[in-house]
Amino acid sequence: MSFLTPIALAALLVPAAIYLVHWLWGSRRRVRVPALFLWADLPQASTGRARRRWPPLTWLLLLQLLAAGLAALALARPATPSDPPRHVALILDASASMQATDVAPTRFDAARARGLDRLAGLQATDLVSVVRAGTNATLLTSGPPDTARDALTAARAGMGGADLREALALASSQVAATPERRGQIVLLTDGAWTAPETAGPLAASVEVVAVGGGSDNQAVTNLAVRIDPSGRAQTAFIELANQADHAVRAPLRLTADGAALDERQVDVAARTRVRLTIPLPIDAHQITARLLGRDSLALDDMVATTAPGGPPRDVLVMGHTSDGLQRALESIAALHLRTADSAAPTDLIVLSGLLPTQLPPGTSPLLLVDPPSSSPRLLGVGLGNGARVQEAHPLLQGLDLAALQSETPTVGGVPGWAHVVLGTVQGPLIMEGRLEGRPVVALTFDSASSGLEKSLAFPLLISNATSFLLAQAESAGATVTPEAFDPAESDIAPRPIPTFPSPTPTTAGRTSDGVSERWQWLLTAALVVLGVEWLVFARRG
Amino acid sequence: VTLSIVSDTFSRFERLSFVSRRRARVGLGGEHRSRQRAPSTDFVDYRPYQPGDDFRSVDWNIYGRLGSLQVKVTEGRERQDVVLVLDCSNSMACGEPDKLTFAAQLVAALGYVGMARSDAVRIVCLAEAQTRGFGPFGRRSRMPELVSQLAQIAPAGALDVNAGLAAALADAARQPLVVVVSDLLTPAGAAAGLEALQQQQADVVVVHVVSPDELKPSFSGDAELVDAETGAVLDIGVSLETLAAYRTRFAAWLAEREAECTTRGIRYVRTATDRPLAAIMLDDLRQARVLK
Numbered sequence: 095m096s097f098l099t100p101i102a103l104a105a106l107l108v109p110a111a112i113y114l115v116h117w118l119w120g121s122r123r124r125v126r127v128p129a130l131f132l133w134a135d136l137p138q139a140s141t142g143r144a145r146r147r148w149p150p151l152t153w154l155l156l157l158q159l160l161a162a163g164l165a166a167l168a169l170a171r172p173a174t175p176s177d178p179p180r181h182v183a184l185i186l187d188a189s190a191s192m193q194a195t196d197v198a199p200t201r202f203d204a205a206r207a208r209g210l211d212r213l214a215g216l217q218a219t220d221l222v223s224v225v226r227a228g229t230n231a232t233l234l235t236s237g238p239p240d241t242a243r244d245a246l247t248a249a250r251a252g253m254g255g256a257d258l259r260e261a262l263a264l265a266s267s268q269v270a271a272t273p274e275r276r277g278q279i280v281l282l283t284d285g286a287w288t289a290p291e292t293a294g295p296l297a298a299s300v301e302v303v304a305v306g307g308g309s310d311n312q313a314v315t316n317l318a319v320r321i322d323p324s325g326r327a328q329t330a331f332i333e334l335a336n337q338a339d340h341a342v343r344a345p346l347r348l349t350a351d352g353a354a355l356d357e358r359q360v361d362v363a364a365r366t367r368v369r370l371t372i373p374l375p376i377d378a379h380q381i382t383a384r385l386l387g388r389d390s391l392a393l394d395d396m397v398a399t400t401a402p403g404g405p406p407r408d409v410l411v412m413g414h415t416s417d418g419l420q421r422a423l424e425s426i427a428a429l430h431l432r433t434a435d436s437a438a439p440t441d442l443i444v445l446s447g448l449l450p451t452q453l454p455p456g457t458s459p460l461l462l463v464d465p466p467s468s469s470p471r472l473l474g475v476g477l478g479n480g481a482r483v484q485e486a487h488p489l490l491q492g493l494d495l496a497a498l499q500s501e502t503p504t505v506g507g508v509p510g511w512a513h514v515v516l517g518t519v520q521g522p523l524i525m526e527g528r529l530e531g532r533p534v535v536a537l538t539f540d541s542a543s544s545g546l547e548k549s550l551a552f553p554l555l556i557s558n559a560t561s562f563l564l565a566q567a568e569s570a571g572a573t574v575t576p577e578a579f580d581p582a583e584s585d586i587a588p589r590p591i592p593t594f595p596s597p598t599p600t601t602a603g604r605t606s607d608g609v610s611e612r613w614q615w616l617l618t619a620a621l622v623v624l625g626v627e628w629l630v631f632a633r634r635g
Numbered sequence: 636v637t638l639s640i641v642s643d644t645f646s647r648f649e650r651l652s653f654v655s656r657r658r659a660r661v662g663l664g665g666e667h668r669s670r671q672r673a674p675s676t677d678f679v680d681y682r683p684y685q686p687g688d689d690f691r692s693v694d695w696n697i698y699g700r701l702g703s704l705q706v707k708v709t710e711g712r713e714r715q716d717v718v719l720v721l722d723c724s725n726s727m728a729c730g731e732p733d734k735l736t737f738a739a740q741l742v743a744a745l746g747y748v749g750m751a752r753s754d755a756v757r758i759v760c761l762a763e764a765q766t767r768g769f770g771p772f773g774r775r776s777r778m779p780e781l782v783s784q785l786a787q788i789a790p791a792g793a794l795d796v797n798a799g800l801a802a803a804l805a806d807a808a809r810q811p812l813v814v815v816v817s818d819l820l821t822p823a824g825a826a827a828g829l830e831a832l833q834q835q836q837a838d839v840v841v842v843h844v845v846s847p848d849e850l851k852p853s854f855s856g857d858a859e860l861v862d863a864e865t866g867a868v869l870d871i872g873v874s875l876e877t878l879a880a881y882r883t884r885f886a887a888w889l890a891e892r893e894a895e896c897t898t899r900g901i902r903y904v905r906t907a908t909d910r911p912l913a914a915i916m917l918d919d920l921r922q923a924r925v926l927k
Binding site: 132 | 861
C-alpha cells in the first residue's frame with residue numbers, strides 16, 4: 095500500500111479537530127422542557143463547561159471520526175501494486191497453409207483455440223486487438239476480450255499468403271496507441287512463411303505461438319494446355335510438387351470436360367517437382383488435374399484450366415476484310431467464320447476498318463482491326479501517348495516486337511477504356527480493355543499498307559488476340575473466386591521463427607508502473623458512514 | 636392543533652352528563668335539576684293547598700279519597716352553564732403527544748357531553764396576550780363549529796395561570812361548572828386563580844395534564860434545558876441522581892397541586908397524555924364524579 099498524494103495525509107488532522115471540538119465544548123444536548131423551575135438547584139453532574147473531560151464515545155462521535163478518517167485517507171489516494179491493464183494484439187495467420195489438417199481439425203482452428211485460451215486469461219478491463227494476417231493485414235476488432243472473442247470466432251482462413259510485415263506494423267500501431275497499457279503482440283501462426291526482411295520498430299514484444307509442424311503435402315503447381323502446331327491435338331503440361339521430406343507416389347487423375355482422360359501414379363522425390371506431358375484430344379476444353387492421395391492440405395490438390403481447343407467458335411467479321419486478315423482468321427482451327435447475315439449469336443466479332451457508334455448487339459468480345467481514328471470511342475483522355483511494352487502480355491507471346499514497333503499508329507491518344515499493351519511515342523499500337531462491359535482488343539495500325547499482313551507475325555498476333563478475347567469472355571462467365579490460391583502456400587513446412595526486434599525504449603518506458611488506486615472505495619465508505627451518522631442523528635433527534 | 640374526532644369514540648360519550656354541585660340556572664329546557672319549582676311532569680311532592688295556588692295543580696283523586704286539598708309539587712329542568720377553560724401556554728406544547736393537542740381533544744369531548752345534554756358550553760382559551768372565548772354551544776349540531784374553533788388554537792407564549800383563571804368568567808356569572816384543563820405549571824401554584832373562580836360561584840373541576848416526559852425524563856449527560864415559555868436556559872449535567880431528585884420534586888409538586896384543589900373542595904383529576912381519551916372520559920372523570 096502506498097499513497098500517491100501523501101501530503102493529503104495531513105487531512106487526518108480533521109478527525110483530531112473533531113475530537114478536540116467535542117472535548118472543548120462537549121456534546122451538550124438542547125432539551126426543551128415545559129418549566130425550568132422544576133430543574134433548578136437539582137444535584138447535578140459536572141458539565142462540560144465546568145470541567146474539561148474526555149467526551150463520551152457516542153455513536154455519533156465515532157461515526158464522525160470514522161467518516162473524516164476515511165475521507166482523509168481517500169484524499170491521499172492510496173494505491174496497491176497490481177498488474178496494469180494490458181493491451182494484447184493477436185495476429186491470426188490466415189494464409190492458405192493454415193488450412194492444413196496435420197493438426198485437427200485445421201491449423202487455423204487450432205490457432206484460433208490458442209487465441210481464445212489467451213483471451214480467457216485476460217481481465218475485462220484489458221484491451222485486445224485482433225489482426226487477421228491474410229494477403230492484406232486487417233484489423234478485425236479492438237476492444238474488450240469479449241469483443242475479441244467474437245471476432246476470433248468469426249475469422250476465416252484465406253487462400254493466399256500472409257503479409258506478416260504489414261500485420262506486425264498494424265498490431266504495433268494499435269499497441270502504441272495505448273501507452274498506459276502493458277502491450278504484447280501474440281502471433282498465432284504455423285510458421286510456414288519466410289521471415290519478413292524487417293518488421294520495423296515494434297511497440298511491444300512479439301510472442302510466437304506455433305501450431306502444426308508437418309510438411310506432408312503434394313500439390314499440382316501448374317497446369318497448362320497448348321495446341322499442337324498441327325492444330326489437330328492438344329498437350330497438357332502438368333507440374334507436381336512434393337513438399338514432404340520423403341518421396342511419395344502420388345496418384346494423378348486428368349479429366350477433360352468431366353470425363354477421365356488419364357490416371358497414373360507419379361513418383362516424386364522429397365521436396366522436388368516433377369513435370370508431366372499428357373496428350374489431349376483437340377476437342378477437350380475444361381481440363382482438370384487432381385491428386386487422389388491424402389495429404390495435409392487439400393486446397394492445392396486440384397488445378398483446372400480451360401484449353402484453347404474444343405468445338406470451333408463462331409466469329410463474325412464485319413467491315414472491309416483484307417486478304418491477310420481473312421487468311422489469318424481461317425488459319426485458326428478453333429474458329430469458324432460466319433457472315434453477317436446470320437442471326438445466331440457469335441463468340442467473337444471482328445470489326446475491320448470500322449467502329450460504329452452503336453456496337454453490335456450481344457456481349458461478344460470485339461477485335462478492332464485498324465479502327466477509324468475519327469471514332470469518338472478512340473479519343474484520348476490524357477493518359478499519355480501509350481509508349482510502353484508489356485512483353486509478358488498474352489497478346490505479345492511469340493511475336494517479334496521490333497517488327498510491330500515499326501508500325502505507325504493511327505490514333506494519337508489512349509482512350510479511357512483501354513490499356514496499352516504495345517505502343518510508341520506516336521501512339522498506341524495494341525490496346526485491350528472493356529468497352530460497354532465486353533472485352534476488346536484494338537489493333538490501331540494499318541497492317542495492309544505496312545505489309546505486316548504478309549509477315550508471319552500478323553497471323554500469330556491475330557491468333558493471340560482471338561485466344562485472349564475468347565479466354566476473357568469465358569473467364570467472365572466463370573465463377574469468380576474472391577482470392578486465388580497462392581502456390582507458395584503448398585509448402586506447409588514451418589520455417590525457423592525469426593527474432594523480432596525488442597520494443598523501443600521510448601515506447602516501453604511509457605507503460606504504467608502498475609498500481610491500482612483505492613480511493614474510490616474509501617470515499618464510498620466515507621459517504622456510507624456519513625449516511626449512517628445522519629440516520630443516527632435523525633433518530634435521536 | 637390537529638384534532639382527531641373519532642365518531643365511534645364520541646358516540647360512547649352521548650349518555651354522559653356533567654355532575655355539578657350547583658343548581659343549573661341558565662334556563663329551562665335542560666336536563667339538570669332546578670332550584671325552582673316549575674310546572675312540569677317531574678313530580679316531587681304534595682303539599683296542602685294554599686290560597687293562590689293554581690287549581691290545575693290540585694290532585695282531585697286525593698281530595699276524593701281523603702277530602703283534603705293537596706297540591707302536586709313538580710320540579711323544572713334547567714340547562715347547565717359549562718365553561719371549559721383550556722390552557723394554551725407554550726408549556727402545553729411540550730411532550731409527546733403534546734399536552735395542548737391532548738387537552739384540546741379532551742375539551743372537545745367534554746363539550747360534546749355538554750351539548751348532548753343541551754348545556755350551554757363555553758370554551759375559554761387562556762393565552763399570554765388575551766383570553767379568548769367562544770360559545771356558548773347549546774346543541775350537538777354545533778359540534779363541528781366547536782371543533783373548528785378548537786383546531787385554530789395554538790401555543791400562545793407564557794401564561795400567568797392565576798390571572799388567566801381569574802379573568803375566565805367575565806361573561807358567565809350564573810354558577811357555572813368550570814372545567815380547567817391545564818398543566819398548572821407556575822411556580823407559585825394556581826390557588827389564587829382557583830379561589831377567584833370559586834368566588835364567582837363556580838363549581839370548579841381541575842383536569843391536570845402531564846406528559847410522560849415530565850414524569851420520567853429520559854435524557855442524561857450534559858444538557859441545555861430551555862424553558863418552553865420564557866426561553867430561559869439552564870446548563871445542567873444530568874446524572875441518575877439528578878433525575879431521581881427531579882422525579883421526587885415533580886411528584887411533590889403534583890401532590891401540592893392536588894392538595895391545592897382538594898382543600899378548596901375542587902374536584903381534581905390528573906391524567907397523562909398517553910392515556911386513551913375514552914378511558915379518561917368513561918373511567919377517570921366518572922370516578923372523580925365530574926361526569927356520570
